Amino acid sequence: MNASAAWQHLEPKVAAINRRIDELEWEPSRRNNFVSYRPEMDSPYVEVDGERLLMMSGYGYIGLGGDERVAAAAKAAIDQYGTGTPGVRALAGTIPLHEELEAEVARFTGRENALVFSSGYAANVGTVGALAGAGDTVLLDKLDHASIVDGAQLSGATVTRFRHNDPRHLDLRLAATNPSGTRLVVVDSVYSMDGDIAPLPELREVCDKHGALLMVDEAHALGVIGATGRGIEEHFGGEVKADIKVGTLSKAVPSNGGWIVGSADFLQYLKRHARPFLFSAALAPAQAGAALESLRILDREPERVTYAQRESARFRQVMSDAGMNTGASQSAVVPLIVGSDENAWEFATACRKAGVVGLPVITPAVPPGLARLRIAITAKHSRADIDFAIDAFLTAARQCHLIGE
Structure with missing residues (x-):
């Protein structure tokens, strides 16, 4: 079989996705994915094709993207350590800054030690793969992040799904x-597309009943829930603990990288069995420096968390009262659920024309009929910014006949 014949098996898949994109983005004004945004460092605004737009679909929950202190820490790390590391962490890649960052992650999350990966995706895939294998079972919430699902599937363990946030089904x-x-239950603390929170106390009770380990992914919980942004355990009063906590340094923390916390013995095991950690280049110095300073600022300025929590609650209430479906959101992540993929695309396009970026999430990222704009309220959004966004979203929703006049 020649190369041309081999490509014939792939060509229908390539053609299908390109046809779908053409159906949604048939003119430049309708482009809503893979858009290049030029951010303003001191505001939540971005520039696109000469337009100044309010970004309402980013991740920077505590408003530190562009913060001068964070940028200075990243620059200082480059000055001291250069732009990269000369190897993986096990060989020549570890620098003192990695160890400083790991100590800060452990302290902030209330655990003994931490291990920092090159990404949150790598942290999930590596951790699940190191904990479970053939003969074991990994039980996943139906809405778990793709990195958790991929880690479970790659582990070789039996994978079982349970209904979303349903301890009885678990x-x-x-x-x-x-x-x-080994039986490992893995949930998101805050679900990235719905903004709802895992019922930790009930999940803990079920796991204890069956002798199962409970792992939580704090990617969208750190800096978002809990009185000081310390995540799901703080949110539930600190009385209930997960066995394993992982997270990221690219959501509330404006950097890159992932983390896991635990005992020294447990992390020694992971260092040698989590393949994405063992075989990936070490986190770059600038990213480590930025993450470290961001966590220290969050520790000193918990009012950033309080503000985002208060304003996201207000945003949810106003949008719900106006007839928008915000699902079961309990956090800074607020979906505006509009039904079909086409509805979401039309809505996002109308929002952009009204001066606001609200980005569409469609199948297969969400189930059919539940396409939405994924909105995130951050500490960088002023009350006036949020009011402007509310007006734009509701105006666009009326234009798209998603709500009444």
């Missing part, structure tokens, strides 16, 4: 699993 699933192997 109980049934666990009762049907093999008790002789």
Whole structure:
């Protein structure tokens, strides 16, 4: 078989995705994915094709993107350590800044030690793969992030799904699993597309009943929930603990990287068995420096968390009262659910024309009929910015016949 014949098997898939993009983005004003945004460092505004637009679909929950202190820390790290590291962490890649960052992550999250990966995706894939394998069972919430799902599938363990945020269904699933192997339950603390929160106390009770480990991904919880932004355990009063906590340094923290916290012995095991950690280049110095300074600022300025929590609650209430479907959101992540993929695209395009970036999330990222704009309220958004966004969203929703006049 020649190369041309081999490509014939792939060509229908390539053609299908390009046809779908053409159906949604048939003119430049309708382009809503993979757009290049030029951010303003001191505001939540961005520039696109000469237009100044309010960004309402970013991740910077605590408003530190562009913060001069964070930028200075990144520059200082480059000055001291250069732009990269000369190897993986196990060989020549570890620098003192990595160890400083890991100590700060551990302290901030209330754990003994931490390990920093090159990305949050790598942290999830590596951790699940190191904890479970053939003969074990990984139980996943139906809406778990793709990195968790990929880690479970790559691990070689049996993978079982349970209904979203449903401890009773998890109980049934666990009762049907093999008790002789490791049983690992993995949930998101805050779900990235819906903004709702995992019921940690009930999940903990079910896991304890069956002798299962409970792992939580704090990617969208750090800096978002809990009185001081310390995540799901703080949100529930600190009385209930997860066995394993992982997270990222690219959501509330404006950097890159992922992390896991735990005992020294446990992390020694992960260093040698989490393949994405062992075989990936070490986190670049600038990213480590930026992450370290961001965590220290968050520790000193918890009012950033309080503000975003208060304003996201106000935003949800106003949008719900106006007839928009915000799902079960309880956090700074607020979906504006509009039904079909086409509705989401039309809505996003109308929002941009009204001066606001609200980005569409469509199938397969969300189930059919639940396409939405994924909105995030951050500490960088002033009250006036949020009011402007509310007006733009509601105006666009009326134009698209998503709500009444």
